[in-house]
Amino acid sequence: xxxxxxxxxxxxxxxxxxxxxxxxxxxxxxxxxxxxxxxxxxxxxxxxxxxxxxxxxxxxxxxxxxxxxxxxxxxxxxxxxxxxxxxxxxxxxxxxxxxxxxxxxxxxxxxxxxxxxxxxxxxxxxxxxxxxxxxxxxxxxxxxxxxxxxxxxxxxxxxxxxxxxxxxxxxxxxxxxxxxxxxxxxxxxxxxxxxxxxxxxxxxxxxxxxxxxxxxxxxxxxxxxxxxxxxxxxxxxxxxxxxxxxxxxxxxxxxxxxxxxxxxxxxxxxxxxxxxxxxxxxx
Amino acid sequence: xxxxxxxxxxxxxxxxxxxxxxxxxxxxxxxxxxxxxxxxxxxxxxxxxxxxxxxxxxxxxxxxxxxxxxxxxxxxxxxxxxxxxxxxxxxxxxxxxxxxxxxxxxxxxxxxxxxxxxxxxxxxxxxxxxxxxxxxxxxxxxxxxxxxxxxxxxxxxxxxxxxxxxxxxxxxxxxxxxxxxxxxxxxxxxxxxxxxxxxxxxxxxxxxxxxxxxxxxxxxxxxxxxxxxxxxxxxxxxxxxxxxxxxxxxxxxxxxxxxxxxxxxxxxxxxxxxxxxxxxxxxxxxxxxxxxxxxxxxxxxxxxxxxxxxxxxxxxxxxxxxxxxxxxxxxxxxxxxxxxxxxxxxxxxxxxxxxxxxxxxxxxxxxxxxxxxxxxxxxxxxxxxxxxxxxxxxxxxxxxxxxxxxxxxxxxxxxxxxxxxxxxxxxxxxxxxxxxxxxxxxxxxxxxxxxxxxxxxxxxxxxxxxxxxxxxxxxxxxxxxxxxxxxxxxxxxxxxxxxxxxxxxxxxxxxxxxxxxxxxxxxxxxxxxxxxxxxxxxxxxxxxxxxxxxxxxxxxxxxxxxxxxxxxxxxxxxxxxxxxxxxxxxxxxxxxxxxxxxxxxxxxxxxxxxxxxxxxxxxxxxxxxxxxxxxxxxxxxxxxxxxxxxxxxxxxxxxxxxxxxxxxxxxxxx
Numbered sequence: 001x002x003x004x005x006x007x008x009x010x011x012x013x014x015x016x017x018x019x020x021x022x023x024x025x026x027x028x029x030x031x032x033x034x035x036x037x038x039x040x041x042x043x044x045x046x047x048x049x050x051x052x053x054x055x056x057x058x059x060x061x062x063x064x065x066x067x068x069x070x071x072x073x074x075x076x077x078x079x080x081x082x083x084x085x086x087x088x089x090x091x092x093x094x095x096x097x098x099x100x101x102x103x104x105x106x107x108x109x110x111x112x113x114x115x116x117x118x119x120x121x122x123x124x125x126x127x128x129x130x131x132x133x134x135x136x137x138x139x140x141x142x143x144x145x146x147x148x149x150x151x152x153x154x155x156x157x158x159x160x161x162x163x164x165x166x167x168x169x170x171x172x173x174x175x176x177x178x179x180x181x182x183x184x185x186x187x188x189x190x191x192x193x194x195x196x197x198x199x200x201x202x203x204x205x206x207x208x209x210x211x212x213x214x215x216x217x218x219x220x221x222x223x224x225x226x227x228x229x230x231x232x233x234x235x236x237x238x239x240x241x242x243x244x245x246x247x248x249x250x251x252x253x254x255x256x257x258x259x260x261x262x263x264x265x266x267x268x269x270x271x272x273x274x275x276x277x278x279x280x281x282x283x
Numbered sequence: 284x285x286x287x288x289x290x291x292x293x294x295x296x297x298x299x300x301x302x303x304x305x306x307x308x309x310x311x312x313x314x315x316x317x318x319x320x321x322x323x324x325x326x327x328x329x330x331x332x333x334x335x336x337x338x339x340x341x342x343x344x345x346x347x348x349x350x351x352x353x354x355x356x357x358x359x360x361x362x363x364x365x366x367x368x369x370x371x372x373x374x375x376x377x378x379x380x381x382x383x384x385x386x387x388x389x390x391x392x393x394x395x396x397x398x399x400x401x402x403x404x405x406x407x408x409x410x411x412x413x414x415x416x417x418x419x420x421x422x423x424x425x426x427x428x429x430x431x432x433x434x435x436x437x438x439x440x441x442x443x444x445x446x447x448x449x450x451x452x453x454x455x456x457x458x459x460x461x462x463x464x465x466x467x468x469x470x471x472x473x474x475x476x477x478x479x480x481x482x483x484x485x486x487x488x489x490x491x492x493x494x495x496x497x498x499x500x501x502x503x504x505x506x507x508x509x510x511x512x513x514x515x516x517x518x519x520x521x522x523x524x525x526x527x528x529x530x531x532x533x534x535x536x537x538x539x540x541x542x543x544x545x546x547x548x549x550x551x552x553x554x555x556x557x558x559x560x561x562x563x564x565x566x567x568x569x570x571x572x573x574x575x576x577x578x579x580x581x582x583x584x585x586x587x588x589x590x591x592x593x594x595x596x597x598x599x600x601x602x603x604x605x606x607x608x609x610x611x612x613x614x615x616x617x618x619x620x621x622x623x624x625x626x627x628x629x630x631x632x633x634x635x636x637x638x639x640x641x642x643x644x645x646x647x648x649x650x651x652x653x654x655x656x657x658x659x660x661x662x663x664x665x666x667x668x669x670x671x672x673x674x675x676x677x678x679x680x681x682x683x684x685x686x687x688x689x690x691x692x693x694x695x696x697x698x699x700x701x702x703x704x705x706x707x708x709x710x711x712x713x714x715x716x717x718x719x720x721x722x723x724x725x726x727x728x729x730x731x732x733x734x735x736x737x738x739x740x741x742x743x744x745x746x747x748x749x750x751x752x753x754x755x756x757x758x759x760x761x762x763x764x765x766x767x768x769x770x771x772x773x774x775x776x777x778x779x780x781x782x783x784x785x786x787x788x789x790x791x792x793x794x795x796x797x798x799x800x801x802x803x804x805x806x807x808x809x810x811x812x813x814x815x816x817x818x819x820x821x822x823x824x825x826x827x828x829x830x831x832x833x834x835x836x837x838x839x840x841x842x843x844x845x846x847x848x849x850x851x852x853x854x855x856x857x858x859x860x861x862x863x864x865x866x867x868x869x870x871x872x873x874x875x876x877x878x879x880x881x882x883x884x885x886x887x888x889x890x891x892x893x894x895x896x897x898x899x900x901x902x903x904x905x906x907x908x909x910x911x912x913x914x915x916x917x918x919x920x921x922x923x924x925x926x927x928x929x930x931x932x933x934x935x936x937x938x939x940x941x942x943x944x945x946x947x948x949x950x951x952x953x
Contacts (some may be wrong), residue, residue: 135291143479175482177474186474190482206490208375227478249358249373249492 016141034158042163045131046281049119077261111145111270113233114138118264119163127170128155130264135162138269143229145270149198150258152176152223153267169257170200178204178236180211181220189236189255200257203223206241207251208274215240221255230270289359293899326334350568351459351556352525356387356514356532357549358492360576362539364507364585365611365811371506371540374495375489375638377468378630379435379476380461383454386427394423425450428462431486435465438479439472459528459556460653461487467628493628494533494540502588504617504646505746505809506579507538508626517551525555538646539581539809541747549576580811582611587891590922591616594915600878600897601647603787604919607796607883607892609812611803612744612920615789617651619643649742652785653896653925656866657908658879659733659780661798661836663721666704666732668832672723675835678702681715687775687858692718695865710847712863714779721778728767730757735803735827736794738786743809753790755781781866792894795881798840799889800831801826841886849880850912854920862917863908868898875899880912884920 022030056265063071100107116134132142136159146153146166154174157167167174175193188205204221213219218238225232235258333341362371397419401412425447432443443465453462464486468476476488489748494509514532532551535541557565584604591602591614604614617642625634638644645651667673682699684691694700694715700707708716721729733739739755754760756777758769776782789807796805804822826833840860845847848863861882868875875900883892895915899906 027544033511160600175477177477186470186477188477206375224474226474229478230477251376258825 023277028275038158038163038165039160042131042160045120046133046163049117049133080227107185108225108231109228110273112139113147114140114271114272115266115268116164117266121264123168123170123262128168128174128191129157129165130168130267132269133162134268134269135160135164137161139271140164140269141271144272145223145230146267147230147234148260148264148267150260151237152230153261153264155229156269164269166269168200168261169202170261174202175277176229177224178221179224180207180239181222183211186224186226187221192254199259200261202237202255202257203252204255205245205250205252207242207253209244209251211242211251212220213239213242215254228272241244293435326411345382348843349557350525351558352527353459353554353556354516354522354527354529355554355573356530357551357573358575359509359533360547360549360578362547362579362581364583364588364779365613366584367580368585368829369497370502370581370583370585372497373492373931374598376465376466376491376493377470378474378491379468379486380463380489380639381428381431381487382461383458386424389427390424391487393426394420396888397423397426409682411688418906421451424454424917428464433462434480435476435486438475439465439468441465441472445556457528458557460530460572460666462487470532484852491628493524494623495627496623498585498589499624500620500622501585501592502583502615503538503620503623505538505583505612505615506623507540507542508536509533509540510536512628517553537557537748538746539579542745542809543579547576550574581809582606582609582613582811583615583809584613584923584926586922586926587919588612588614588616590618590918591915592618592704594918595721595897596895598911598915599642599647599900600894600895601651601913602895602915602919603648603789603792604891604893605792605796605805605807606922607889608798609611610796610807611812612789612807612809613650613891613923615809617645617647620670646746646748648788649744649746651787651896652750652752652754653877653879654782654784654866654868655780655786655791656789656864656877656879657714657779658791658862658864658881658894659784660709660712660717660778660864661840661862662733662736662794663717663724663729664836664839665736665779665826665828666708666729667720667724668829668835669732669827670724670728673705673720675705675832678704679708679716679719679861681708683714685715685718685775687718687722687771692772692775702740705835706839706842709836709862710842710845712843712848717778718775722771723775724758726774726777729774730755731825733784736797737803737805738790738794742787742789744789745809747787750787752785753787754783754785780864788894788896791879791896792892793880795883795894796889796892797826798833798837799883799892801828803827840882844882848909849882849913851909852880852882852917852920854884854917854924857884857920857924858886859920860886861870861913865907865915876906878906878908878911880908880916882916884924891920893919894946895919 006140025033097107099105114134116132116138118130119133120131122129122131130153132146140156140159142156143157144156152169154166154168154171155176156164158165168267169176169189169191170192170193174195176189177186178189179186185208187207190203190205192201192203211219218240221228221236221239223232225236225238237255237257239253239255244250244251325434326558352480358373361369361373364370374574382815401414401419405412428445435441436443445464453460465472468488473488475488480486480488496503497508510533511531512534513529516527516529528719532548535544535547536732540547550573550825552571553569554567554571555569557568559565587604591604595602595616595618598618600618602614602616603612619639621634621638621643625631658945664673668675673679679702681694681703683697683703684693692714695712696711696713700711700713703713703716705712705716707713716914730739733755735753739753741749741751741753756773761767761783773782777784793805793807797803802823803826804824806822837860840862840927841858843863844852844859844861849859849861852859852861859882861880864877864879866877866879868877878899879895881892883889893916895912897906897911897915
């Protein structure tokens with residue numbers, strides 16, 4: 001009968017000893033080690049993202065002159081359109097400010113947008129986050145809202161010197177106040193883990209029973225300013241189905257999110273402005 | 284070869300002897316073995332008995348010790364008016380609570396910290412601390428709760444507090460239920476907590492429901508209100524010996540909310556939890572979802588009700604409108620009133636005191652007892668006609684007063700009315716005419732007619748606390764209750780609705796409906812009725828009066844509106860029949876005037892009957908049925924007839940299952 005090879009179990013023993021040693025470490029040391037690991041890991045992630053940027057740069061270099069001219073023209077057309085829309089937005093903003101002045105309403109909290117590049121993603125069933133290339137030095141703090149062109153991205157969870165980790169709206173631990181477009185009553189949005197090769201999805205709860213949603217008449221869920229983290233009206237997703245809960249008073253339903261959430265490249269962190277502080281500062 | 288060594292001193296006989304000793308000893312041990320065996324058998328037998336025979340009993344005891352039940356209240360059903368307008372529904376309320384079992388690690392940590400602090404203090408001072416371990420436990424628990432309250436205060440900017448007594452009470456009586464830290468969060472506070480509290484925080488942002496009355500004070504006395512109280516344990520639950528905790532549910536305390544409690548309440552749900560030895564929840568082993576309460580469709584018409592209440596504003600009194608054909612109550616208003624939304628989710632003490640001070644809890648339409656004054660004259664006329672003591676066309680001399688015994692009873696108009704018949708007497712509300720006809724008919728006949736019209740008994744409308752102290756006096760009553768004889772003056776007073784007579788506005792509306800339809804036994808109902816099958820015909824009887832005589836009374840009431848005392852109740856295209864009344868009461872020794880108006884419309888095909896009463900509040904102010912009460916009735920009539928074309932946009936109300944059930948019950952009676 002062959003004897004049990006003691007060497008075969010050694011890795012498990014070592015692992016057990018290491019885990020035990022980690023558990024026995026004082027919490028302060030554990031915290032320090034975790035932060036140090038993140039701080040050391042951040043440059044590596046940043047370097048990796050820069051390498052990816054470089055790769056993209058070289059792939060763009062292969063474009064023909066004709067394609068570049070076409071793209072440049074398209075870009076200038078978009079620029080002109082956005083300038084026009086920015087002008088209209090500014091006019092509306094001033095109109096809104098005048099009305100607020102007339103009605104003696106307080107000015108809502110403003111946000112400075114800190115645009116940052118996404119350097120890494122972590123999409124698991126337990127935790128869904130992205131790492132961005134801006135951090136404490138740029139005025140970013142835990143709890144700040146993060147948005148992109150398609151709407152809400154998530155909330156800053158951890159901040160390091162030059163990077164920050166953003167919890168995505170799809171993360172099971174994410175929760176925010178929202179409301180449906182055209183209605184002011186707040187509802188509760190919660191994240192849901194995203195399966196592989198499936199579109200991102202969340203869940204809306206505490207929806208009053210008088211709402212009705214169907215694939216033909218979906219409801220647009222947008223951010224609520226009441227919570228103080230996001231400005232009002234940023235798109236969150238669409239709701240095509242609502243189901244009445246056990247209380248009969250509220251409904252719940254899935255929220256279909258922007259698929260662009262899974263391929264984020266650039267996001268903007270919403271840094272709340274103090275009253276009388278600087279205006280929007282573009283990076 | 285080994286040799287066997289033997290003891291030279293011991294022979295075979297000795298060996299046998301030692302064997303004997305052994306066997307003797309063995310024999311001596313036998314009883315011991317037997318006893319041990321018996322004891323073991325008993326032990327194993329008992330063990331087997333406990334394990335197999337008594338197993339169900341132990342399982343039950345284990346269940347009692349480790350299982351706890353939570354009763355979950357069902358959402359309350361909603362109340363609609365006859366056209367499906369929402370009168371009472373549910374609205375969301377938000378609160379922040381903690382489950383105590385999730386705080387146990389924090390309690391433990393805080394307790395250790397407190398113990399260390401005490402020990403350090405003892406070491407520093409050299410004296411033992413006068414703090415018991417129990418005090419430290421509660422201090423630690425309170426400190427943890429305070430930390431969470433501070434967190435909430437920082438987020439919502441509201442000052443929050445909780446007493447140790449509240450925490451102790453929750454631990455001892457409601458440990459499985461969440462401990463509310465802050466209730467009635469505003470939408471902004473709710474959104475702030477959702478946004479800024481971590482999802483894994485022990486503080487839970489919870490939703491609940493509170494009663495919501497979209498029309499505020501509209502029909503407050505009819506709809507009634509609810510109070511929060513621990514949900515009652517349903518009778519049909521299995522395992523009724525389980526320790527049970529009840530969440531706060533709502534229970535109707537007044538009005539329709541109370542009367543239809545069984546229908547509106549719904550079926551409670553339950554959760555059964557396995558708990559640990561400290562009583563904290565461990566795992567949920569059973570769940571039954573609560574079933575929402577049934578909806579109730581009332582006969583009230585929100586438009587007519589609103590018109591009645593607006594017209595009553597500034598008065599103390601009541602207004603009632605009925606469908607005379609079905610008995611459905613279209614409006615039932617009482618003033619002063621209160622805003623139902625102020626009573627939900629809880630009745631604040633200052634609000635209760637304010638309502639109490641105004642005397643607004645009283646539903647004057649069904650609890651207010653008043654002398655009906657001249658609105659009673661049609662009843663006197665009916666009694667005289669029944670007794671053949673007067674003919675409709677017969678004229679009587681009506682001067683400025685009428686002598687009854689040695690007392691002179693005055694006419695309300697100083698020149699008097701001269702020779703007048705019934706129609707004119709009703710139109711101008713002549714007192715002298717009705718003194719004469721009343722005396723001719725006699726008190727017994729008047730009282731009997733009043734009883735036939737339902738004035739001596741409660742109407743039976745589906746409202747709690749309808750008074751049964753109404754009084755239709757007659758000689759027997761006076762003899763029994765006051766020990767006095769009945770005087771002709773009492774009959775004269777009764778003839779014009781004064782004296783001891785006391786009725787409610789709803790009863791007078793029923794009298795008006797009886798005059799409109801020529802039927803008695805009309806039972807007012809607050810439930811919407813549909814189809815002839817639901818009419819409470821079983822109790823209806825024709826008026827004990829010829830049709831000609833009834834028409835004569837109606838002609839008088841028509842004339843009262845067309846050219847008499849009730850001209851302010853005229854409508855452009857609809858003929859109204861009515862009778863005004865003015866009566867005097869002396870509450871607390873102060874003279875107060877009551878202004879009455881009863882009637883129905885249209886005269887030819889009556890669809891609404893009404894009664895209005897208002898009480899004067901100041902001395903020296905002219906107060907009369909035609910001036911104060913008739914315009915209120917006109918407002919109700921205008922609102923009622925304005926809806927002839929239906930209510931645009933109002934949803935079609937489904938047939939109330941509650942009416943189906945009541946109807947089935949009544950069908951059996953028929």
